[in-house]
Amino acid sequence: MSHLDNIPSTPGKHKPDKAFRFHSAAASSSLSKLTLYSTLFLSVLLIFLLLLSSPSSPPSPRRHLSTGSHHTPLSLSHKLIRKSARPRYTTGHTVLVTGAAGFVGTHVSLALKRRGDGVLGLDNFNHYYDPTLKRARQKILEKAGVFIVEGDINDKGLLQQLLDAVLFTHVMHLAAQAGVRYAMQNPGSYVHSNIAGFVNLLEVSKLANPQPAIIWASSSSVYGLNSKVPFSEKDRTDQPASLYAATKKAGEEIAHTYNHIYGLSITGLRFFTVYGPWGRPDMAYFFFTKDIMKGKTITVYESPDKGSVARDFTYIDDIVKGCLGALDTAKKSTGSGGKKREPAQLRIFNLGNTSPVPVSRLVSILEKILKVKAKKKVVPLPRNGDVEFTHANITLAMTELGYKPTTDLEAGLKKFVRWYLSFYSGSKKKSSW
Numbered sequence: 001m002s003h004l005d006n007i008p009s010t011p012g013k014h015k016p017d018k019a020f021r022f023h024s025a026a027a028s029s030s031l032s033k034l035t036l037y038s039t040l041f042l043s044v045l046l047i048f049l050l051l052l053s054s055p056s057s058p059p060s061p062r063r064h065l066s067t068g069s070h071h072t073p074l075s076l077s078h079k080l081i082r083k084s085a086r087p088r089y090t091t092g093h094t095v096l097v098t099g100a101a102g103f104v105g106t107h108v109s110l111a112l113k114r115r116g117d118g119v120l121g122l123d124n125f126n127h128y129y130d131p132t133l134k135r136a137r138q139k140i141l142e143k144a145g146v147f148i149v150e151g152d153i154n155d156k157g158l159l160q161q162l163l164d165a166v167l168f169t170h171v172m173h174l175a176a177q178a179g180v181r182y183a184m185q186n187p188g189s190y191v192h193s194n195i196a197g198f199v200n201l202l203e204v205s206k207l208a209n210p211q212p213a214i215i216w217a218s219s220s221s222v223y224g225l226n227s228k229v230p231f232s233e234k235d236r237t238d239q240p241a242s243l244y245a246a247t248k249k250a251g252e253e254i255a256h257t258y259n260h261i262y263g264l265s266i267t268g269l270r271f272f273t274v275y276g277p278w279g280r281p282d283m284a285y286f287f288f289t290k291d292i293m294k295g296k297t298i299t300v301y302e303s304p305d306k307g308s309v310a311r312d313f314t315y316i317d318d319i320v321k322g323c324l325g326a327l328d329t330a331k332k333s334t335g336s337g338g339k340k341r342e343p344a345q346l347r348i349f350n351l352g353n354t355s356p357v358p359v360s361r362l363v364s365i366l367e368k369i370l371k372v373k374a375k376k377k378v379v380p381l382p383r384n385g386d387v388e389f390t391h392a393n394i395t396l397a398m399t400e401l402g403y404k405p406t407t408d409l410e411a412g413l414k415k416f417v418r419w420y421l422s423f424y425s426g427s428k429k430k431s432s433w
């Protein structure tokens with residue numbers, strides 16, 4: 001995978017003029033000649049200075065924009081950015097989607113674009129999981145007219161440049177370091193993306209005029225060791241079981257601060273184990289499929305009482321509807337230029353499926369769809385950040401966002417497996433959306 005930063009606009013190829021010769025020995029060193037030479041010398045000097053200060057001199061770092069797929073000069077990037085972000089209708093939204101090449105980011109970007117909103121993507125295409133999958137998603141987005149700027153949410157200059165170039169009505173912030181168990185291997189990446197990156201985004205957003213409304217991905221993991229089921233937004237979330245959960249919980253508190261001080265309208269969405277076509281290879285349903293097909297043994301966790309660990313698996317299309325519902329009901333931010341005028345909206349919603357399924361059942365559904373018996377090793381749930389179960393109460397999202405999940409795990413996994421087989425069979429053309 002080549003890392004394709006764009007080329008800065010070519011610096012002006014200024015050749016200094018030949019040295020100006022002054023023949024002092026000339027018998028004809030008349031005053032008029034001296035004046036002529038002096039004038040010419042000064043003119044050349046002036047032109048030289050003008051050229052040095054002209055726009056063709058090397059650009060400042062703030063003018064670099066990477067398109068991710070090819071070298072694109074700045075002027076062209078700006079054109080693509082504006083085109084991508086332009087809504088089809090005057091009533092449409094203008095949305096910056098961070099993490100646009102990610103699983104949820106791609107689905108949400110497409111849904112917004114298809115209904116006529118303007119969408120600009122931002123993604124750093126990191127290598128947490130196979131970036132070729134992210135590039136494949138990017139291609140689908142490009143076909144639909146969604147342009148992805150390649151960059152990191154920690155790059156303040158880049159974010160400022162994007163918010164200067166386009167007046168975004170909303171930011172759908174889905175860029176994050178995901179994965180519960182990986183937090184033990186690489187804790188710094190969680191702090192970098194989920195805390196520092198989020199703060200950076202809010203810092204830039206608070207200064208925008210008008211400020212965009214922010215909708216962002218929190219996580220079911222914030223419920224941590226909470227044992228009151230189903231999990232309600234009112235329940236305690238101060239016992240995270242993983243650093244991932246702790247950074248998402250920190251995000252919720254940070255959101256409160258920026259809402260309180262700067263008037264940013266912020267909506268956090270607690271996603272419950274989202275799965276589906278074009279999903280994340282680091283998630284159990286995804287690598288179980290791969291390993292079952294290869295005849296490799298899968299490790300299935302069980303709780304200390306020998307019960308199965310369970311998840312409120314939520315199908316991607318339902319999550320997308322929840323995200324769009326959150327965006328459509330988000331009120332405007334109330335600040336401008338870093339100053340709050342009046343209290344702004346601050347919300348948090350569970351987006352789950354309300355029917356937890358044991359992991360053992362997930363495995364038997366996959367066995368049925370794949371028509372392959374899994375080789376299983378059942379082990380006690382290790383202390384790796386995983387919690388025993390999740391179960392969402394979605395009453396609030398139903399009432400406020402019109403959220404209503406409709407896909408059960410079996411139906412959703414069928415769609416996932418169909419996509420998986422076509423995507424990895426080499427006939428990538430078939431893996432349509």
Ligand SMILES: O=C(O)[C@H]1O[C@H](OP(=O)(O)OP(=O)(O)OC[C@H]2O[C@@H](n3ccc(=O)[nH]c3=O)[C@H](O)[C@@H]2O)[C@H](O)[C@@H](O)[C@H]1O
Pocket residue numbers: 178179180218219220221271272273274282283284285299300301309310311359386387
């Ligand atoms: O809702 C969330 O907020 C999170 O959802 C997702 O986390 P999880 O719910 O943990 O999903 P996932 O890893 O697929 O494990 C599923 C089940 O398989 C069990 N599991 C896992 C691995 C294994 O080898 N064996 C096993 O039994 C495991 O114990 C678990 O019970 C996102 O990854 C995360 O980014 C975040 O968004």
